[in-house]
Amino acid sequence: MCPDSSDQQQDLPPSERYAASRKRAEFSKTELGKFSARLRFPMDPFQLEAAEQLEEGHAVLVAAPTGAGKTVVAEFAIHLALSQGKKAFYTTPIKALSNQKYTDLVATYGQEKVGLLTGDTSRNPEAQIVVMTTEVLRNMLYADSTALENLGYVIMDEVHYLADRFRGAVWEEVIIHLPESVQVVALSATVSNAEEFGAWLDTVRGSTSVIVSEHRPVPLWQHVLVGKELYDLFSMTGDKIPTTQVNPELVQLAERARRDIQPNDWGRPGSRGRNRQRTRNGRRQGDRRQSDRRGSFESSRPPRKDLRVSRPQMVRALSREGLLPCITFIFSRNGCAAAVEQCLNAGLDLTTGSEKNQILETVDRAASVLAEQDRDALDFWGFRDGLRRGFAAHHAGLLPLFKEIVEELFAEGLIKVVFATETLALGINMPARTVVIEKLVKFDGESHKDITPGEYTQLTGRAGRRGIDVEGHAVVLWQPGLDPGAVAGLAARRTYPLNSSFKPTYNMSVNLLARFGRERARNILESSFAQFQADRSVVGLAQEVQRQERSLAGYEESMQCHLGDFTEYARLRHELSKAEKAASRSRNRVQRRAIMESLNNLAVGDIIDIQGGRHLGTSVVVSAAGNPTNPRVGVVTGKGQLRRISTDELDEPIVPFAGVELPRKLMTKSPKHRKNIAGWMYGAIGHQRPPISGGKQPVGFRYKDEHDLARVEELRAELHAHPCHGCPERENHQTWANRWQKLRAETDKNIAKIQGRTNTIARTFDRIINLLTDFGYVEHDEVTEPGQSLRRIYGDRDLLVSMLLQSGLMDSMAPEDLAGLAALLVFESSMEDQIFQPAMPTEALQEALDIVDEHWYNLQAAERHADLSVTDQPHPGLVWPIVRWVRGHELLASLTGTDMAAGDFIRWARQVMDLLDQLASLDDAHPDLARRCRRAKDLVNRGIVAYSSAIRLPDESHDDYNAIEELDLDQ
Template sequence: MPSLSPAERYQAARERMVESRTQFAAFKETFEFDLDDFQLQACQAIEAGQGVLVAAPTGAGKTIVGEFAVYLALARGLKTFYTTPIKALSNQKYAELAGKYGSADVGLLTGDTSINPEAAIVVMTTEVLRNMLYASSEALDDLAFVVMDEVHYLADRFRGAVWEEVIIHLPSEVQVISLSATVSNAEEFGAWLDTVRGSTEIIVSEHRPVPLWQHVMVGKDIVDLFAGDTSFDQLNVQSEAVPEVNTELLQLARTEAQNRMRGRFAHGGRGGHRKNNVNRLAQSHQDAGQSPVRKASRAQVILALDRADLLPAITFIFSRAGCDAAVRQCVDYGLMLTTEAERQEISARVEQASQDIPSDDLEVLGYWSWREGLLRGVAAHHAGMLPTFKELVESLFVDGLVRAVFATETLALGVNMPARSVVLEKLEKYNGESHVNVTAGEYTQLTGRAGRRGIDVEGHAVVLWQPGTDPGAVAGLASRRTYPLNSSFRPTYNMSINLIAQFGQGRAREILESSFAQFQADRSVVGLARQVRSREAALLGYQESMTCHLGDFGEYAQLRRELSEAESQAAKQGGRARRGAVDESLAALRPGDVIEVSAGRSPGYAVVIATDPQAHEPRPTVLTTDKETRRIGRHDLQGPVAALGRVRIPKQFNLRQPKDRKNLVAALNYALSTFQDAPSSRVGAFADNRSAAQEEQIAALRRRLRAHPCHGCSDREAHARWSERWWRLRRETDSLVRQIQGRTGTIAKTFDRVCELLRQDDFLESLPGGGLRPTVAGQRLRRIYGEKDLLIALCLREGAFEALDANELAAFASALVYQAKREERGLRPRMPSPVLEHSVDVLVRQWSMLEDQESQAKLPLTSEPELGLLWPMLKWARGKHLEAVLEGTDLAAGDFVRWAKQVIDLLDQLASVPGLAPGVRKTCLQAIERVRRGVVAYSALAA
């Protein structure tokens, strides 16, 4: 490095002297290690008065940037809000900041928890800040900084819009510090921030402070995914070269594929080691057509990691039941990862954490199996666990006392639990509807936990070898470490009415047009316009190629299309008539009817156990001879259906009880045996007959086609092929033009449709001089936040809450927050009282009407209320023990606590809604006290 000139040395010394007088210089002294370049750059930009967007890998130390904003605000006597996407992360950050700055200066707000809300530093979920902004809260006074941790969460399709609302509505003098995982379009997001927030420094770091090695576990052995002695992480920073996949893994995959082609499925074999020759595996198990790999058990995987000194480890299993099962398997195997001294400390901390839990609840909470796993150094971590249990798992893992955690993917979101290794059992997960592959972005987020800064010299990501594993596909996931950040923003009912109340309709439209969603849509128009221009040029060439010397071939081609469309329309009309007949037959079914399910994924016989006369499309719930409960629709039938006969359904029948299901299936099978040759319940085939008018139209088009001059052209079919290409391209081009038109002002157009629906339902009223304002009902809607905001406001207006006592109100509120598993949806339990029955009828009726309105307005549909939590919540509010509450349900204790907290949150919102009917507020507060007890109360700081 060349020596500096005297002038350069003077300038450098001057810069050091200036920096030494800054708050950042003092902040740096609080750390025992040097900060990275991206941290230095971001902190200096904050002190210079700029907003920042920091996009860096998980574990790179982004939160130091947020902590500098906290430090700077305290030094200036101002406030900082630190926002996170989930309560668990808020709780963790609150504990960290309170430990560093003292509990007197730090507060926590998470909807159902309020600690020191007037503090200079307040940690909160992003929804809480959004609600403050709409309420013009005094807490916003003297606010200098807002740290938005995990800001890439704005891509979440359910809650992501909240981040954009906050960014748009924050006062202009507030500096926004956005912390994001590595995204591939950080510059685009930063450009939007610069537009709506003013000067914003975009800081992107691809560097992981702890290099990450990628492996595949073959049998019980750990093998490098990539060839060479440099981790992919380091190689990617140093050059653009992509490393080669380990050729021995490729050979192993080929060998397995060959064995599968021979139709042989066998077991046996050993894996390689990180530096061993895997080819040995493939060659030594060719005999008898064996598969080269025998899958290791979960306990054996942990032991293999322990032998390789790769613990502590987090194993991601995309199933709560799978996580719990993994712990049981390790315990049954006899796995012991702790010393006697460590077990004594774990035992003491377990007793301290659970001292307030009533002894009657311990068994149903799974306390003893949870404790046994912890003593052995293994634990599960998922949303179905009691929050108190989860928090202790996190604490013990960070302290090195728990060395193997089996977790669902929720752990990857922000919670500070780094490990030496991360294991992925599969590269496929169930997303609630179907099994889908893990994306590159998800893989990056999950494996980002590997490698503890300041502890490990390298991190390790391990994928378990499965039959059919493609090493190239795994390498593709591992080598693409970024993913695009796409807005999920759309105007909701609550958002729209708050905007109108604060800014008026015109200004509200302008605000919405400044969203990141519209910013991205407008940018995409440029590319679409370029595509339109190139397609228009191609259309001219196609038109020339289809020219016919006998006449206008475009006219002839149009006749051909009209004929094809007429024939297609006739077929569709017959199909619609058939669907109508099927729907009528489904609507006529009643509980107890025995039917044949003639199509779909599981044809066979079934008994109808529930119907919903209010449903938009009849979909009765049935119990099949295979004991499967599901809802059937027209896609499950070949034609209209009629009952074969009936079976009696007992009054006390409980679908959740295996014994009740078993008895009803037995009655169904007996009934089927009495039917002569089990006749089909199908009414019969439905003829798709054309009408006389349709036949005449089709015949006329055929006559015109034959009479056209081009019909006799010897090159007719060649011209027709060019014509078809022209038509297809014309349709694609017109579609692009419509996209351009649709993307211009997309958000504002949706806002207009929302406003019109709210006006029709009298939540908004027109002003004499133009514009809109909230009605009395609209003012209530302003204070209701959540997915079913308008539905709740409609039920309030219809008096659905008024006659309920505190216990019934808690149960009724559960229907407005609960999200059932797919197999539970649509089932209506017996109501415990006529009053609650009436309220549920109002709820279902209002939802059905709202769904119709939303369909007509082309707005996203409000999800159907779910009643599966109604009885458990009622029992809990009545003071029943947790075991009695959960009996006969599939609910985990942690899930029940989570839903109970959401019920409390909704009741708390309702209690503050203006203009409530007399007594409703008091009943809401009583219901909150009934729900906030026992296991719900002593997990007050939980997610």
């Protein structure tokens, strides 16, 4: 440890002062001593401990709260690398964080010593310090890049990101594949199982020290904003120190609010409030004070709307308490934009005249690259006005340029309130004095769920700026039904578990096979953190199975029968029950198959009558079933409504009774066009009425339950003939048999779990290799020529892209069509509109759409057969915007007819460029395709997209954004 300072040693005896002086002199000669002497502040104990372990040659895992100063450990690793003449790589999960860290390191070490590598940027890649996204390092490892030579240290920032289900596996790949000589510095938020993660690092990386600190340099105070009043979440001691008990005032408020919304004697919620109170004898009271059981008096309770707080009221309350600047987390992009608008409409203005001038100067300088028409399309003037008055939104759909402006102004203290989605909590460094959480429920894409303690910790971790604030503040806004105890539970549990999301992909598997062979690849996968966690869980399951087996033996003894084998009798009885249920389900199953067949037979233009559960009436088909195993048919009803029907919504098979010819391109999102479709439908049927439903069943389905019924009778006969059937204690024995059967089923499930968790990752890898063998990418465990191409294609649809490449689809496509095809292959929609297949902008893309669908259908069928995760179906929602863009249209015109935000379009455009880059990297096998892909990328990479792909350095003007080197490695 660092010796005590001289100020602390003045009272020591001379001998001890001399020893301490010698110790300081020795410490000053160490690299840690030299490093700490340059700092403007003394190092914290956890920083010193981690640095000492690094200097001794150990890898380190540092888990500490946001803002605790973990990056000091990373900076010391860089110091060690420079002093040893080695390289240091600094990896981050996202490009924005890489860009920010690059700028910070350039300010410290100068541009000549620092490089940057992301998927679209390569700057000084041979530097001694290189900042990069983790995907880039993973790709370097697979490619045996020469850049790995003389690499001494790898800093993995935000390593808890490996729990991310989409990209977390990359962290584990890197940790597993890094050369043994490289020291890993893993920086994580405080996680509850840091020791477990450290134990895995110790297994795969060698000696690893785990340093955990739960101390926040800036204390965090918890509050709830109720109406205009800010309440402490926890009660205080006499010395104003928070306890672990919930503030009793909040508890009383919550109870009062709960009673106010309870139905009372009048059957209406809230009528116990003002002017609707009743006495015990039933008479109504006006706004008079009532006595409670203790004889005290209180005025009638305020209506619950008085407890809620609007966004402008929230800003006023925080400003009054001196708690600005703040970040308010709203789990909705539209909510963030609406919040800014509400504050502006309320006349709020948080900036001084000089601050306004600084803001406008920064905004106008940064936005000088925007064309005038782009400014109008992006509502630049509204964005600018909000910034001028101290307000901004920040979310993934925001234009990257706008996000950069917000981040820069907020860091300078010029923006006072930012309304943000939770993506900000995982992004760049933007601390505030206060963090506000508007609601404790969020939509996860499927349903609304309560936020977890880990998410609460991550969000509130932004509160409190080190070196600026003496304390940070977390504020939860009051909502109807809010439970202060639940909020306290979230705030008290300040850690969350780190669980692996690792699973082999096609690209990963073929790279491992090519580099290491099948057996060694399996061993590598078995060393993943995912398998490490699975193996640890097996220990507890095995102990549970042993306990259950002992209980089963006792049950068997209790159900013994003197007339025969009661175990056999109980089995027959159980089989009979199952057979009877199966017979009753048989007819429903056949009926469901008939409904599925009828939906698959429907074509666009068919006119049908939908009675079933939804009673949509006469409707016309506008989109065919798509997936035969889960058909979902799009229809327009007689009222001009766009609906989707599936097997779950029909009681019987459905057949068309008429038809109408519809245009090839149906603009079903337009209400006016849907009315036209309904009109065409009625014109086709005239006065013809749909047939009476019932009895419609496609040919080929016949109900045959003779086998099921025969099996039931056979089991009944066996049961009655069994000796135990006549036992007078039969039902008592059966009680124990029922317990035995239930416990046997639970035990078998646990045994299956043990078997399933043993070598899980390796067995998935085997299934992938077998499927790749079937498709010709692997032969006798050797990677074939198509497999070599797959090694360089990354993404969620990597194998599908490779299949299309091998099919020859891209051989003659023009650059414009290649851009459209890449858009089809990268885009994922959050909306449930995948059944709609719009006409494509070119004939080549129209043909490509059919070919892509055919290959995807074959691939997903093979994946289901192999028990693998199914590749998502390609979605055409990005094709038209990208094709319009590459044709030179402006941003607003490119997005016509879509609900896509400008920031989302640019994010997807980057992914299109990434895929085109990957295909262009195959120039050795497909030189002409590589040339056309590079041209397609150039067409996409223009205007605001090109600017958003650049990084801004402190000494660079915005006019230099086109001067960017390309990097073949993907991000």
